[in-house]
Amino acid sequence: MATSATTHAHAAxxxxxxxxxxxxxHKVIGIQYIFLALxxxxxxxxxxxxxxIHMIWPTAVLPLVGxxxxxxxxxxxxxxxxxxxxxxxxxxxxxxxxxYFLPIQIGAPDMAFPVLNMLSFWTTFxxxxxxxxxxxxxxxxxxxxxxxxxxxxxxxxxxxxxQLGADLWxxxxxxxxxxSLMGAxxxxxxxxxxxAKGMTMxxxxxxxxxxxITAILGLLAFGVLLxxxxxxxxxxxxxxxxxxxxxxxxxxxxxxxxxxPLLWQxxxxxxxxxxxxxxxxxxxxxxxxxxxxxxxxxxFGYKAxxxxxxxxxxxxxxxxxxxxxMSGMSPYSAFAFSIMTMCIGVPSAIxxxxxxxxxxxxxxxxxxxxxxxxxxxxLFVSGGLSGPFLAQPVLDIPLHDTAFVVAHFHLxxxxxxxxxxxxxxxxxxPKMFGRMMNETWGRIHFVITxxxxxxxxxxxxxLGMAAQPRRYSQFTEVAxxxxxxxxxxxxxxxxxxxxxxxxxxxxxxxxxxxKGPKASDNPWESTTLEWTTTTPPPHxxxxxxxxxxxxxPYEYAVPGAAKDYVMQTEPAGVTxx
Amino acid sequence: MGLVLLxxxxxxxxFSTYFFAAQTWWLPHGVSTAAPWIDHQFALTYGLMGxxxxxxxxxLGWLAWKYRAEDNSGRAEYSHGNTTxxxxxxxxxxxxxxxxxxxxxxxxxxxxxxxxxxxxxxVEVTGMQFAWYFRYPGNDGKYGRTDPKLMDPSAGNExxxxxxxxxxxxxxxxxxxxxxxxxxxxVDLTLKAVDxxxxxFVPSFRFKQDAVPGLAIHxxxxxxxxxxxxxxxxxxxxxxxxxMHGMVHVVSQADFDKWLAEREAEK
Numbered sequence: 125m126a127t128s129a130t131t132h133a134h135a136a137x138x139x140x141x142x143x144x145x146x147x148x149x150h151k152v153i154g155i156q157y158i159f160l161a162l163x164x165x166x167x168x169x170x171x172x173x174x175x176x177i178h179m180i181w182p183t184a185v186l187p188l189v190g191x192x193x194x195x196x197x198x199x200x201x202x203x204x205x206x207x208x209x210x211x212x213x214x215x216x217x218x219x220x221x222x223x224y225f226l227p228i229q230i231g232a233p234d235m236a237f238p239v240l241n242m243l244s245f246w247t248t249f250x251x252x253x254x255x256x257x258x259x260x261x262x263x264x265x266x267x268x269x270x271x272x273x274x275x276x277x278x279x280x281x282x283x284x285x286x287q288l289g290a291d292l293w294x295x296x297x298x299x300x301x302x303x304s305l306m307g308a309x310x311x312x313x314x315x316x317x318x319x320a321k322g323m324t325m326x327x328x329x330x331x332x333x334x335x336x337i338t339a340i341l342g343l344l345a346f347g348v349l350l351x352x353x354x355x356x357x358x359x360x361x362x363x364x365x366x367x368x369x370x371x372x373x374x375x376x377x378x379x380x381x382x383x384x385p386l387l388w389q390x391x392x393x394x395x396x397x398x399x400x401x402x403x404x405x406x407x408x409x410x411x412x413x414x415x416x417x418x419x420x421x422x423x424f425g426y427k428a429x430x431x432x433x434x435x436x437x438x439x440x441x442x443x444x445x446x447x448x449x450m451s452g453m454s455p456y457s458a459f460a461f462s463i464m465t466m467c468i469g470v471p472s473a474i475x476x477x478x479x480x481x482x483x484x485x486x487x488x489x490x491x492x493x494x495x496x497x498x499x500x501x502x503l504f505v506s507g508g509l510s511g512p513f514l515a516q517p518v519l520d521i522p523l524h525d526t527a528f529v530v531a532h533f534h535l536x537x538x539x540x541x542x543x544x545x546x547x548x549x550x551x552x553x554p555k556m557f558g559r560m561m562n563e564t565w566g567r568i569h570f571v572i573t574x575x576x577x578x579x580x581x582x583x584x585x586x587l588g589m590a591a592q593p594r595r596y597s598q599f600t601e602v603a604x605x606x607x608x609x610x611x612x613x614x615x616x617x618x619x620x621x622x623x624x625x626x627x628x629x630x631x632x633x634x635x636x637x638x639k640g641p642k643a644s645d646n647p648w649e650s651t652t653l654e655w656t657t658t659t660p661p662p663h664x665x666x667x668x669x670x671x672x673x674x675x676x677p678y679e680y681a682v683p684g685a686a687k688d689y690v691m692q693t694e695p696a697g698v699t700x701x
Numbered sequence: 702m703g704l705v706l707l708x709x710x711x712x713x714x715x716f717s718t719y720f721f722a723a724q725t726w727w728l729p730h731g732v733s734t735a736a737p738w739i740d741h742q743f744a745l746t747y748g749l750m751g752x753x754x755x756x757x758x759x760x761l762g763w764l765a766w767k768y769r770a771e772d773n774s775g776r777a778e779y780s781h782g783n784t785t786x787x788x789x790x791x792x793x794x795x796x797x798x799x800x801x802x803x804x805x806x807x808x809x810x811x812x813x814x815x816x817x818x819x820x821x822x823x824v825e826v827t828g829m830q831f832a833w834y835f836r837y838p839g840n841d842g843k844y845g846r847t848d849p850k851l852m853d854p855s856a857g858n859e860x861x862x863x864x865x866x867x868x869x870x871x872x873x874x875x876x877x878x879x880x881x882x883x884x885x886x887x888v889d890l891t892l893k894a895v896d897x898x899x900x901x902f903v904p905s906f907r908f909k910q911d912a913v914p915g916l917a918i919h920x921x922x923x924x925x926x927x928x929x930x931x932x933x934x935x936x937x938x939x940x941x942x943x944x945m946h947g948m949v950h951v952v953s954q955a956d957f958d959k960w961l962a963e964r965e966a967e968k
Binding site for chain 1 (some may be wrong): 703705706710713716717720721726727728729739742743746750753754761765768769770773776777778779780781782783786787790791794795799801802805806808809810812829830850852853854863895897898900902904910911913914916931933936937941942944946
């Protein structure tokens, strides 16, 4: 453990390129991931804005963009989902914050494999460029949705965008899988091998637990998606028939025979469901860390939290069939998947109870990071409670593929995860950039974003109950959807306001980077190792020495201690666990 | 700020719950034998989840306000948790979630585990970009052969699904673009797709099932009220997904027989 740590240290690099572009420093790589995700989220958000506008003004001609046709809408939808899931929700919480803070929080000088780490980032970057390229080729971006169901995705003549655009889409995802596998290996090895002396597994901050389990999920899930993607490329380009049976497209008999459209769904969701937890687990870790820190109270039920993360990770691999209740899969297996899905609700509920328990008899400081952590809990509850509806096959009959599902996953894996990232940004910004973000604008940003988010996604439940199917570019063709138009218009207006309010965050971020007040080494009076080192941390994180850990991560309000918090490195003798 | 949080969270909870409870936007009127069962399970789930939602959000807002630190003096309670409470809420949640699931399972079983009963009305549904076709096997009760090479979507009906008129069983097959069903008779549905996956969704029947190329999926349901109901495609199938729309006419048995006879006569 601690002995091997020193062997991984490497000398501080000289020169701009080695320092900031092809850096081996996990901190620089973490920030690179965060900026990549920030770029991706702005693209993804812009696409969703165009979609919302098209939904309520289908014939509007927009400046620069022109008229959005139904096929354009579907391309926007596909790219919005893919970019958000892969390049934002997977990239920032794990690749970004995980990269920067996992090594520091366990007292390591860097990741176990710094070169692999650099390679992993630049591979992700290439994947992103390939994905964006799909917009600019003939036919444009694919229209098969982020789930890319075959045969729609496997045939080159099933619609516009399904030629080169779809090939680029699959290729990008395959490249992304390779990058994520490299990252996952690095995270797992680092956590297991590079912990400082005294940093036992059960003294790791819950953020580290979350990143560690997320990495294991990534290792097991991305390999499957990679294989699935390669088979899809073969079906598309070499005439194989993994996913395509004998089909006739617009009167033309295609050459495929004997493939199974359901095979793609099984492989995709075998990845896709763990992916949901890959997106949300780091957010859960951040919420736990921040609730304890700002409540000035130890986390309620640390071990229960760890076991809950493990249970979520394990169960996350046996629930994928709940995406397929209406697919033609055996109704008996639907039964099994449904029970397992209900089971995964239990550890999620345990986490919520523990977060509330942490706030009980606390002394809560409401700085911006804490606001976002509380917002995370609220959104996690709201998004989580629609789960038991969708987990029941019988209720999935009316709700599957309606706006109800869109509401569910946006609340929980979309905005809850993004609130986790906002919380992490406001919390760790001082450590990363040596300056504080503006508190007033942080609060204003929080209030608008929380209310706006609910105004966008809560009404989508009602739309889904009223049977509004998802992925409809316009609602002009179905009579029963007409009375839902006022609600759709309301959602679009709220989306315009909420997206607009994100300018506050962007300005605050960049302004504070250069003009914010200087941050001290431990501005939030936190206990974990990143706050024991200087701000920003030196190249080897701890300036030549390796920290020794004496306590668990959340020793707040310890009776008899001099301050209301005990750092993990404070020598024993202080009464704390 | 604690008070602001309490206000925001409670207001969000109030408005969200109000529109659920007032049923301002709700499931469409259900007109199949399964609809009351599904709606009952929906109402039960929504009641229980509603209680948990209000309790959790209420507690979150209250805790934020109640335990706000007005200054940096004083300390929180030093506690690492409570194992009894952990066990209690784990058990309760498990009972609630799994129990709820089991309560709805008989509806699923009756819908999907048993085939259609003898004497039900056979209808074959074929989805293609971007239309639904409905086939009735005629007096012989047999669907005639179809051939992918004969499919011509632009010609519609028989030609669209590639009906092989050389097959004697095909002679009395009726193919239409609008679905007719007799009221209160079970429908023995066969779902097919020729190009990509589509999903046959009739909200009023509480019925949805994907139509998958390469598979013939058998389903059954019983409409219970005369009327016209909309079919929407619920699986992304290409650029015309949003307009892959159809109608079901549920009519009396006499009207259904008359309609079918007229179609036979037209052939």
